[in-house]
Amino acid sequence: MKSSMKREIYKQLRSIVIISVGLALIPPILQFNNYFLLVLTYILLYAVIVSAWNIIGGFGGQLDLGAGAFTGLGCFTMGTLLLRWNIPPVIGVFAGGLIAAAFGFIIGYPSFRFGLKDVWYALATIALVVVLKQFFTVWEQVGGPEERYLPGTYGSLYYLKLPYSYYYYILVVALAIVLFLNVKVKMSKLGYYLFSVRENEDAAEMLGVDVRMTKLKGLMIYAFITGTIGSFFALISGYIHPTQFNTDISLQIAILGIVGGLGSIYSPVITTFILQSASEYLRTVLGGWIPGIHLIFYGAILMIIVLFFPEGLSAILNKVYAKIGLFSLKKEEKK
């Protein structure tokens, strides 16, 4: 039993290494073109957050729309530490993660204590994003309407003001870590508990699962990662601003997670790559023609995927694979 688990982890680890190496090879292939790097960096940023969302949303089935709140908190914690006390972002990003996790606890504890779920949990979390945004707009000592530009000269490691490729490779490592965390969680007791909560909360409760604690743990892991990685939004933009409490990010993350297929480890990430690059592609091709037309297509694509492939994009990918790789699969079976 133990050894099979080890083998499974080893197997997954190899997949993750392959993914990371594959991702690491992309920039040289694209000759470090700044535009591609920036697009890829943003995609990776989303991929990491979606992958973190997967723990609470995919495994635990909680409709969390709070990603915008956690990214915002990450940005503001990191930025404020840097601006006020000149604490380098290397520390700041993790502080951001901690603050986000603490905030997740403050919100999650009563929410789960009072049995908030389904659409109500979703609404509460997205309302929080708006609350924080307005709160930081009013709180002029830290936020306010004025964007606060992060100090440091270009290329400074201390201020983490670096070419995109650095961010990109940091995020590749982050993605590998978060994917591995997904694997670990999925195979741990927490993972089983989360799955049982998703399937049937009452039944899980009866089987002795501490539903509240399980959800809370899932939420805090997710909040920590989102807060930490969310700081990169500020680092790349070069400023902190209340608009970084962005409900669009919340919706985007949830949609990518849902469309990717709940509970699977890799498909949300793959979906993020496909959909985000498709969206960027549509923007460049159609954006200058009629404003908004590319987003009409994007919205339609989302709807079509959900309507016709309810199990998510992973189902399509598997089908595509099955068609292409049918032969080789069969051969292996014969052996």
Add this chain to the structure above:
Amino acid sequence: MSLELFIQNLINGTLLGFVYSLVALGLALQFGVMDIINFGHGEFVMVAMYLTFWISLFLAIPGSATVVLTAPIFFVFGIIIYKLVIDKVIEAQPLSQIAVTIGLLILLRNFALAAWHAEPKGLQYQVLVGGFKVGDYVISISRLATAIVSLVVLIVLHLILTKTYFGIAIRATSDDKVAAALLGVNVKKMYTLVFGLGCAIIAIAASFIMTFQQVEPMSGMTWGLLSWVIVAMGGLGGLSGVLAAGLIVGIAQGIEITFWDPRASLAIVYLLFILLLWFKPKGLFGKR
């Protein structure tokens, strides 16, 4: 802070509350009966506002009078949306419903942008101009009209739901759709009609919003989440809950702006909403 201002803003908040409840009413009906989580509600309001604008412009009739046309048109619009989209996710899990309606939200918002451009569009007052004075206080006529319409719609809807066979069937379907189907209720047809009816109410609300607001492709953002908050606060099933919740939200905003910063007026409402969800998870007047 003077007492007069406080009372005046109480009045303003109350009148605004009626508008809010009217906007949320369609959503409350749809969600209450069908359990469909429609995140595109605000965008429906936005499209209905555009419809009001264009009809009012082309026929040269006051915005509020376009109801006669917009409500039926939106009823049909609702049915089409139901058949094309909602019907396919009505049995699906909430996550899928949210994903598909967010897709719809993106689509509608940008369709409005592509088709009608980004400039805000508004209607001049033709009727219902100005306000009248009661002592030191001013009551806006157009808001008062909205409040009255809101009440009338609420009462009519209540009567439909309790006094007509169709209404009883709606409530029965909302209670137990399998049992209703076994008794001969065509549940899909019922859903179609309810969705259409909800959209018709949205159209009524939109035509009155147009008396004081302008419409632009992003207008839905203001109304979508707010409507959901009101529905959640009001609790399900009860329509009076929607009215009460709308009033609470409107008055809370009015008071907040009187005493503090308008920039945080929504934050206060949403905080109130979160606290309420914690301590009264079934909403203020929840039956279930």
Add this chain to the structure above:
Amino acid sequence: MFLEVSNLNVYYGMVQVLWDVSFKVEEREMVTIIGSNGAGKTTTLLTISGVLKPKSGKIFFKNEEITNLPSHEISKRGISLVPEGRRLFPNLTVTENLLMGAYNQRAREQRFETLKEVFELFPRLEERKKQVARTLSGGEAQMLAIARSLMSKPSLLMLDEPSLGLAPVLVEEVFEAIKNLKERGTTILLVEQNVAKGLEIADRGYILENGKITLEGRGKDLLKSEKVRKAYLAI
């Protein structure tokens, strides 16, 4: 033929629940299907009333095939099911629940007369007609469920375990009511775990075991049969 079910195979996902189930009900007859928990009794009734769709097999009602019709169409043709657990509309009043029973076009025109009849049959319900259904007691709720089905003027009334979870006194009362209905000429298909009671009042009976019909016969004969006595009556 009034109701004829032939070779019904029903699945829940990948699991087969009914295996080649066939039986029939004649007009003005009362038929009971008995079987233990999980034998597939409820599934049978739900399939007839169109809530579940069979993988194969056919259902005929009054010589018309109704196999894949939606529930409301089947209800329109006069088949009424009192579902397991009653499934009343908890937020509707007793009267509204009853009126919902007469929803189909056929019954709707006469709904007020039927309502009067039903109140005569169940005077307890008339006393509580303004009450919301979720406040009723178990027995009253079962009465209401049956009464609601009667409102649809059914040609065929299907009852799914009407005695489940009721106190013995109430069970008597419910069966009394069923008998009463039968005497008035209603065709009844009853599904029961209470084997003795069920077979006693039935004209004919079927025994359903693990999704298969294993025995059929006249109610009284079945009651006497060795198998039934051993397996269900524990004698």
Add this chain to the structure above:
Amino acid sequence: MNFKTGFDKKFKILSVTFLVSLFLLVGCVGQPPSPTPTPSPTATASPSPTVPAIKEVKIGLIEPLTGTHAVFGTEAKQAAELIVEDINAKGGIKSLGGAKIKLVVGDTKSDNEGAKLAAEQLISSEHPVVILGAYISRHTAAMAEVTEREKVILVGDALVDFLTEKGYKYFFRVCPKSSAHGKTAMEFAYETAKENGVELKNISVINEDSVFGKYTSEGAIHQAYTYGVTVLDHIEYPYDISDASPIVSKLKSENPQVVVSVPYFDDGVLIAKTMREMGWHPLLVAGSGACGYCDPGSIEAAGAAVEGFTQTYSYNPMLNTPYNKWFVNEFKKRYGKMPTEAGGIIAYSLWTVKEALEKAGEINPSDPLNPDVLKQAFLSLDITSGPAAELYPSQHIRFDAHGDNEFAEAVVLQVQNGQPVLVWPRALRTTKPIFPMPSK
């Protein structure tokens, strides 16, 4: 065995995904960027020893075409297309042998990420020598980081003051700063009151809660202090506010003589209509910052409710010069409305860019599109005639060391009889401002 199947499967899915993503990404630019410069006639920013014949100069326009701020970006794009067409019709850039301008457009999606993405995309695929945009200050700042690195001239149309104080090397701004708007609004209100024999003692300031609103209202408040006018209240509100009646009630209870208001856009109409509903308005609502009260759309929507309201503009559509008249007419003809702030700024900024390109051709004919040459050209500009000057309120454009226009000026329009008319500065006006506003 099992292990291998799972592994293979995942690997295949992944490789398919990567291929798809790569394909899409590569498609974004059309072709992967190659290190060897293609011998195309289009201009590139890289200096080359031989003088290539420049046939086309690419100018980028990055504006919010979708999302919250789309209304401004859309008009900017319309104006830019019109002006570029006209420049090309008039023979292009003469000092560069009549090279034509090619406009390439990017969309910021009105969000923080989009602006930077659009800048990177436009620069890596189109190599424009000058970029105009992005209306919102933080988006402009995000873009400036890219343009500074790539040495592309950025001509901003965001008004917030500090953009030119950040030490950008290749940043220019033709339009006035936001504080100038606030200052102008206050000056106008004070002077007009004085003209009409009213001594202005107190005002209230309301603004939407963006950084633009903040700087503009601070400009007004600062000017009020220098006049010794009391500021009774300063209210900030979110631009997408659903109802203005509590705010108007608050103003009413304070009863200031003048309200200086910085609306975002549609909130202007909301406030005007609400004032009418509440049956109260001050002697003057001095709108500041470009849009909200005097735009054709607002007048259309608010009707009598905005009668007498004023508004500062970075662009003067009433300016009585031949080119401006042509521009306004042509714009009306093509797009069915009067050009406002967003379009006007882009119009004169584009003409300024054109003048700078002409200058660059004169300064260094062998390498006119070198960013440093262009920068020098911008700094040496002193435009007092020609289309650029004819479009600009002060009719004079000269850049200071920060990249701001030394002769930046905002004008004030007032709605009179349902038409916007110019009422400030005094030297330009043809109509007297109506003070106090007519009661409704």
